[in-house]
Amino acid sequence: MTGKATTVKLSGGGRKMPYVGLGTYEVKGEEVGVALRAALECGYRHVDTAASYQNEEAIGDVLQEWLTSGKVTREELFITTKLPFIGTRAGDVAKFLQKSLQKLRVSYVDLYLIHSPVGFMGQHDEDHKPVDSEGNRVVDPNTDLESTWRAMEDQVECGRAHTIGISNFNSVQINRIMKGCRIPPANLQVEAQIYHQQKDLKAFCHKLGISFCAYSPLGAPYLTNGTGDRPPPLKHPRVTSIATRLKRTPAQVLLRFLIQLDMIVIPKSSNPDRIRENFQVFDFELSQEDMSSLEALDCGKEGRIVKLEESRRHHEYPFDIPF
Template identity: 50%
Template sequence: MAVPTISLQNGKKMPLLGLGTFLASNEKELEVALNTAFEAGYRHIDTAYFYQNEHVIGKVLKEWIDSGKVKREDFFIVTKLPGIGLSPEKAAYFLNKSLESLQLSYVDLYLIHTPFGFKYVNDKTLVPTTSTGQSDLDLDTDLEAIWKALETQVDAGKVKSLGISNFNEEQAQRIVNIARHKPVNQQVELHAYFQQKPLREMMRKLGISVTAYAPFGSPGRKAFYESRGVKFESNGLLEDPIVTKIAQKHNKTNGQILLRFLAQQGINVIPKSVTPTRIQQNIQIFDFQLTPEEMKELEDLDQGPVGRSIDFLGFKGVQNHPEYPFQLVTKSN
């Protein structure tokens, strides 16, 4: 199935739907998922140095490109600068590490993964901690200097487009103010319960497209969170009765309705799955339209700031970083 694209402000085209790969760490499972996705028509793959799976993606990409079935330029590959690389000196180093793993000479979009940085210990210690168990934060993170360092990688041809992730409005504006190569995309948590309308409106004014991660509320994060001592409960979005009602009317899955709701607004979506049937279902959202009434019903599910489920507080003490991007919201029971 052909996936529609959106035009980025630098003229590049980005597929409206991609495959998210966060928590896809089982190599065989991910290989099957990628092959299933490519056969189904996915060409946009989202990864990150932090996910520690770029080498698997690189292996499968190379197999497909070498087979002659697809060309490199058919793909839109996104990866991200990790928190331990948030310094002008480390920016090119971690980009090159990702390119080596992906077996690519360039990536289509390179994002600053978070606006807050961690101290660098070594390449494998992704979230260093202090002797007291707190995250070992780099309190001198300089976003503008990091951006300027990444711009030299655009000049060198190693990055086609630059973007940001998990930035607030003020941080995004600061980057735009100093950028030669403007950010073309902002990747944030976004779903029917947390629609981020003020942020999206500002991104629109700045010419920055938006990609929604966790479009289902990311129920698969439970094991990841609880392994770090953080209680996690799914927000129940996939079982919402309004979503279920609309899905039954269109003979679609609840997940397909949630993806269509975002894509129909021009928001990029990157649902993560390693389950072949779900991967195939998730791309089948361009053969129907939600009515204005259905769109309004789904818009009315927005919970505002309390709908956020990803606040990074699993990184103990992260809220003490001067670039921590979110206001902490107390959720009532």
């Protein structure tokens, strides 16, 4: 992607998804309220959340403020939420989406994602991280992605979700969905950052008309030593050098890099100044030389930071194949 386009047209109805959204993973309560207000004030219209983040209610309160005051219309907003790990079953899809809609205080979401191909078995609907007596995740041995997808399609047909998609799926799992679907996935959300650029998976999705959204686009700085021996992406000399020369922040360089690779980005922050800076990525471009320099930092699978190790015991664990 080049130029100053700020949205991506999704397959299946032509809904436009903003290239930059506010990520809200593990931002809760008053903190997420402050973050979302700051984001909306500086122009964000794309909000990414999930049932398992346990912040939909706080997000819904802010959205309701803005909608009732007339500061924004529902049509201007793009709201993404996700079916939780404990709901990855056909019979639970409608229930969990309805719960999310009630908390978000909206009648539909613009995009509903299966959060993971891995299913957990919670003891109740808020038991998002169920563990057994030995501290292991309680996985669902009967997870059936194809039947879960059919239930996701029902949510589009009844108007609760305008589009549907998937998160943390690999190419084999996506192929299985594509083989029997009535409504193809409109979006795939996965980790993508300079060390893990997901080139093969993105090319695979592009051929299928599936848009590509990068979570942790700044390299998940909240994870301790997530990059191993490599410097955090925000501190890599190549990134900081480009940022200094262009008079931009390292975060703006990292986000612009992914946007020019035609990826939607959802940087997480609760700092209003950083939230504003992260949105200021449409008034400059990286040169081909800078792009090539950053593309050369790709480490393939070895660059992955978010590994979902707690899901490894599940038969649908997605990260053991090349892409």
